[in-house]
Every structure is written in C-alpha cells, then in structure tokens.
Amino acid sequence: MAAMLEMKDVNVFYGNIHAIQDVNLSVNQGEIVTLIGANGAGKSTTLRTISGLLKPKSGEIFFEGQPIGGQPAQNIVKAGISQVPEGRRIFANMTVLENLELGAYTRSDKDGIAADMEVVFGRFPRLKERLQQEAGTLSGGEQQMLAMGRALMSRPKLLLLDEPSMGLAPILIKEIFSIISDINATGTTILLVEQNANMALKVAHRAYVLETGRITLSGDADELASSEAIRKAYLGG
Amino acid sequence: MDFFNVFVQQIINGVSLGSIYALIALGYTMVYGIIKLINFAHGDIYMVGAYVSFFAVTMANMSIVPALLISMVVTALLGMLVERLAYAPLRHAPRISVLITAIGMSFLLEYGSMYFVSPTPRTFPEVMGNLAYNIGGFVINGQQLLIFAITTILMIILTYVVQKTKVGQAMRAVSFDTETAQLMGINANRIINFTFGIGSALAAAGGVLVGVYYNSIDPLMGIMPGLKAFVAAVFGGIGSIPGAMAGGIMLGVIEALVSGFISSTFRDAAAFAILILVLLFRPSGIFGKAVREKV
Ligand SMILES: Nc1ncnc2c1ncn2[C@@H]1O[C@H](COP(=O)(O)OP(=O)(O)O)[C@@H](O)[C@H]1O
Numbered sequence: 136m137a138a139m140l141e142m143k144d145v146n147v148f149y150g151n152i153h154a155i156q157d158v159n160l161s162v163n164q165g166e167i168v169t170l171i172g173a174n175g176a177g178k179s180t181t182l183r184t185i186s187g188l189l190k191p192k193s194g195e196i197f198f199e200g201q202p203i204g205g206q207p208a209q210n211i212v213k214a215g216i217s218q219v220p221e222g223r224r225i226f227a228n229m230t231v232l233e234n235l236e237l238g239a240y241t242r243s244d245k246d247g248i249a250a251d252m253e254v255v256f257g258r259f260p261r262l263k264e265r266l267q268q269e270a271g272t273l274s275g276g277e278q279q280m281l282a283m284g285r286a287l288m289s290r291p292k293l294l295l296l297d298e299p300s301m302g303l304a305p306i307l308i309k310e311i312f313s314i315i316s317d318i319n320a321t322g323t324t325i326l327l328v329e330q331n332a333n334m335a336l337k338v339a340h341r342a343y344v345l346e347t348g349r350i351t352l353s354g355d356a357d358e359l360a361s362s363e364a365i366r367k368a369y370l371g372g
Numbered sequence: 373m374d375f376f377n378v379f380v381q382q383i384i385n386g387v388s389l390g391s392i393y394a395l396i397a398l399g400y401t402m403v404y405g406i407i408k409l410i411n412f413a414h415g416d417i418y419m420v421g422a423y424v425s426f427f428a429v430t431m432a433n434m435s436i437v438p439a440l441l442i443s444m445v446v447t448a449l450l451g452m453l454v455e456r457l458a459y460a461p462l463r464h465a466p467r468i469s470v471l472i473t474a475i476g477m478s479f480l481l482e483y484g485s486m487y488f489v490s491p492t493p494r495t496f497p498e499v500m501g502n503l504a505y506n507i508g509g510f511v512i513n514g515q516q517l518l519i520f521a522i523t524t525i526l527m528i529i530l531t532y533v534v535q536k537t538k539v540g541q542a543m544r545a546v547s548f549d550t551e552t553a554q555l556m557g558i559n560a561n562r563i564i565n566f567t568f569g570i571g572s573a574l575a576a577a578g579g580v581l582v583g584v585y586y587n588s589i590d591p592l593m594g595i596m597p598g599l600k601a602f603v604a605a606v607f608g609g610i611g612s613i614p615g616a617m618a619g620g621i622m623l624g625v626i627e628a629l630v631s632g633f634i635s636s637t638f639r640d641a642a643a644f645a646i647l648i649l650v651l652l653f654r655p656s657g658i659f660g661k662a663v664r665e666k667v
C-alpha cells in the first residue's frame with residue numbers, strides 16, 4: 136500500500152537559506168511518525184511546507200496519492216491535513232469556542248461539527264468549562280489542548296504536531312503525549328515534530344532524524360531509541 | 373447665544389462631521405489591522421464614492437438612498453480591484469514598497485479622476501431640501517439627520533458582520549495571525565480583499581454624505597478628510613474598529629468646538645496637534661491595547 140503522506144526530494148528556501156534539503160519522508164495510514172532534531176534543523180519548515188505555508192523549490196509531496204506540494208493552505212486543510220503550529224498560536228483575543236469554530240472553518244456540516252465539538256470536550260474537559268473565556272487567559276497547558284482541539288475540529292486524516300511539549304511542565308508533557316496516543320488510537324494518523332526525543336520515540340512507531348536540513352537517520356522508533364548515535368545526540372547519553 | 377448654546381450646537385455639528393471621519397477611519401483601521409498598511413489611497417476611494425452618487429443622482433435621477441447603495445457597491449468593487457492589482461502582488465514585499473504603491477495609487481485616482489470628470493468642483497444637488505428641526509433652540513438640519521441615521525445603521529451592520537458572521541470571524545482571525553488563520557483553511561487573500569471591499573464601501577458612504585452636507589465635490593476632496601480620518605484612526609487606536617468609530621466622532625467634536633470657541637482657522641491645526649500628542653503620549657490610541665507585533 137502506498138504511503139498516506141510522501142515527500143520526495145523536497146527542497147525549501149528562505150531567500151538564500153536552504154532550510155531543508157532533499158527531504159524524503161513518508162507516513163503510513165494509522166502511524167505515529169516522529170521527526171526529531173535540534174533547534175534550527177528544519178522541522179517546522181518541513182511541517183509548514185506540508186501545510187502549504189511554504190512552497191517547495193523542488194521536489195514533490197503526495198497526500199493519498201494526490202500531489203499537494205505548493206498548493207494553498209486552505210486546499211491542504213480541505214484535503215484532510217491539519218496542523219498544531221509551534222508555540223500553539225491560539226487566537227488569544229477570541230473565546231475558546233470561537234477558536235474551536237475556526238478549526239472547523241472549512242466545514243459546513245453543522246451536525247458533524249457539533250458532534251466533533253463533543254468529541255473534543257471528551258478529550259479535553261477543561262476546554263468545555265472555559266468555552267466563553269478569552270483564549271489568551273488560558274494556562275500554557277490549556278492553550279496546547281485548545282490548539283490540538285482546534286486542529287481536530289477539521290476532522291483531519293493526518294495531524295501535524297509541532298513541538299506540543301514545548302514549555303510545559305513534565306506532568307503536562309506526559310498528559311499531552313498520552314492524548315497524542317489516544318488520538319492516534321481512534322484513527323488519526325500523526326506526524327509529530329519534537330525536540331523532546333525521549334518522549335517522542337516512546338509514542339511513535341517510526342522516526343526520522345533531521346540535522347541541518349537533511350534527514351540523516353530513519354527507522355523504527357524502538358531501534359532508534361536504543362541506537363548509540365541517537366542516545367548520545369538527543370537522549371542525553 | 374450664550375456659551376451653553378454654542379457648545380451644544382457645536383457638539384451637534386461635530387458629531388455629524390465626526391461620523392464622516394469615522395466612516396473613513398474604519399477602512400483605514402481595518403486594512404491596517406489585517407495587512408499593516410496605511411492605505412493612502414483610501415481618501416481617494418471616498419472621493420470616487422462621492423462622484424458615483426453624484427452621477428447617480430444627477431444623471432440617473434436616483435434618490436439619495438439608492439444612489440448611496442450603488443456608490444457603495446461600485447466603490448467596494450474598485451477598492452477590491454485596487455487591492456488585487458496593486459497590493460496583493462506585494463504581499464511579501466517590504467512594507468515600504470507597499471506604502472509607496474499606496475501613495476502612487478492615491479495620485480492615480482486623484483489625477484485619473486481629474487482627467488475623466490474634470491477638476492472643476494461639482495455642486496452636489498440638494499437631496500434633503502431645506503429640512504431643519506428646531507429642538508429646544510438647537511438646530512439639526514436634514515443633512516445631519518441623514519448622516520446620523522446612515523452612520524448608525526452602517527456601524528451596526530459592520531459590528532454585526534465582524535462579530536457574528538463566519539466571514540467576520542475569519543477577518544478577525546486573519547488580522548490577529550494571518551498564518552495561523554491559513555492553517556484553519558481560511559483563504560487569507562480572499563479575506564483581505566473582502567476587507568478592502570467593506571472599508572471602501574464605508575468610505576464611499578462618507579463621501580456621499582459629505583457631498584450632501586457641503587454640497588460640493590471635487591477630485592482632490594479626499595486628501596484632507598483622508599488625513600483627518602487617519603488621525604481619527606490613530607486617535608482611537610489603529611486596528612481597532614470601536615476605536616475608529618469613537619476616534620472619528622471625537623475628532624469631529626474637537627474640531628467643531630475649536631471652530632466655535634476659538635476660530636475655524638485653527639481647526640485643522642487642532643486635528644494634527646492631536647495626532648502628535650497621541651503619538652507622543654499614547655501611541656496605541658485611546659482604545660488600543662499595548663502594541664503587539666506579529667510573531
Ligand atoms: N522565516 C524565516 N526566514 C529565514 N530563515 C528562517 C525562517 N524560519 C526559519 N528559518 C531558518 O531555517 C532553518 C530551519 O528553521 P526551522 O524549520 O524553524 O527549524 P526547527 O523547527 O527545526 O527548529 C533555521 O536555520 C532557521 O534559522
């Protein structure tokens with residue numbers, strides 16, 4: 136079976152900066168795949184390119200067999216990919232409810248939206264208690280949950296997560312990762328970007344390592360977690 | 373008239389003039405809020421609005437309300453066309469390039485209009501007759517009533533659209549964080565274009581009302597009110613819709629009070645003195661929040 140998402144020799148530039156180079160990566164239906172790497176390696180660039188915020192200079196991206204590279208962001212969302220961006224980027228001046236509604240922007244099936252809203256509340260009960268609250272007043276962990284809930288409101292087939300554990304207390308990080316596994320268990324494929332390689336390799340099935348814009352290693356998450364090179368570079372020994 | 377009478381009469385005059393500033397200021401503030409551009413051509417869009425209704429009234433014999441609606445529609449389309457042709461291609465260009473383009477667009481509209489409709493001022497027909505109401509000694513004329521009514525209706529509609537509709541929610545999202553809005557599947561280009569349309573339609577309404585109020589229109593009529601409306605938008609807090617409404621009305625009232633109690637010669641000076649004071653002491657404006665740069 137062909138992969139759900141497939142990147143082939145993708146190159147992306149910011150002006151003269153060659154941010155990702157000949158990236159080949161695939162995500163199969165049902166998987167959690169993690170992309171790990173140091174700060175500045177090009178992880179966010181990879182996700183932003185998949186989401187259509189950046190256009191690849193060369194290379195191809197396929198989603199469910201269709202070429203999506205360079206398409207405008209709204210088409211990517213409609214195709215079934217949504218992203219939780221780095222730093223959460225919630226709409227701080229709007230209510231929690233409005234943030235969730237915006238997540239369902241591309242949809243018009245009122246009943247389906249209402250049903251999915253309930254699913255999100257089931258997963259993140261704290262959001263339900265704070266529906267009318269301005270999103271900017273939420274705590275960091277709650278904002279991360281809102282950003283995830285918002286992304287789920289488009290009912291994505293593939294969910295892109297950019298450093299969901301960033302800036303959170305260890306106990307919250309655990310909670311977020313267990314939610315990621317739950318979301319995957321209910322049928323959503325996940326591409327997870329992390330600097331927290333330890334946790335990411337625990338929940339993921341497969342992993343890619345990105346170093347200064349190039350993929351240098353890939354394989355089963357378990358294997359990578361026990362590999363000497365990875366332990367030294369990313370797992371602190 | 374004693375002090376109190378002059379005061380109240382000038383407030384009435386000031387609110388009428390200020391409503392027009394407010395209508396123009398809304399376009400400035402919405403466009404600034406969404407793409408951080410001071411659209412210098414906005415005052416000229418207002419001028420085009422005045423001309424469209426002038427021709428609708430004089431040549432097509434329309435009454436003022438249909439003429440106003442036609443003018444708003446035509447001008448909205450013009451504003452959207454300007455955005456698509458002149459600003460959209462510069463979306464990722466440095467801000468200064470877009471600003472210079474806006475100034476060029478302003479000249480194009482001013483001198484293009486001179487070419488097409490001649491530089492001679494036109495007399496805007498009397499559409500409200502000599503209607504005037506005397507309420508407890510204060511005079512409100514028909515033009516002023518029309519201004520109050522139209523402005524109130526338009527502001528209610530605008531507030532409803534921005535706060536309660538899906539497109540309004542998308543406008544707020546794009547304005548807050550364009551990229552994240554795109555990640556929600558919002559077509560940011562379309563929303564930006566729509567914002568230009570709404571802003572231009574409101575400015576057109578301002579232009580029509582000024583024609584009705586002062587009975588005279590000309591191709592350069594947009595320059596001064598355009599600048600004043602910009603002052604009003606900054607006064608209220610650039611980017612803030614309620615700020616533009618309040619800033620416009622307050623600016624109109626201050627100008628009228630200066631005219632009434634000091635001298636109309638100082639009216640414009642007062643407006644720009646406010647701009648300088650606001651920029652010095654409260655750059656985020658009376659309604660503005662602390663300046664938040666986009667991440
Ligand atoms: N907007 C930008 N303009 C220019 N360079 C950028 C921009 N965003 C990221 N970069 C550069 O691209 C490289 C990859 O960045 P990024 O994808 O954000 O890395 P990561 O998410 O892995 O930390 C870095 O060298 C970074 O400095």
Ligand SMILES: [Mg+2]
Nearest residue numbers: 178179180221
């Ligand atoms: Mg990053």
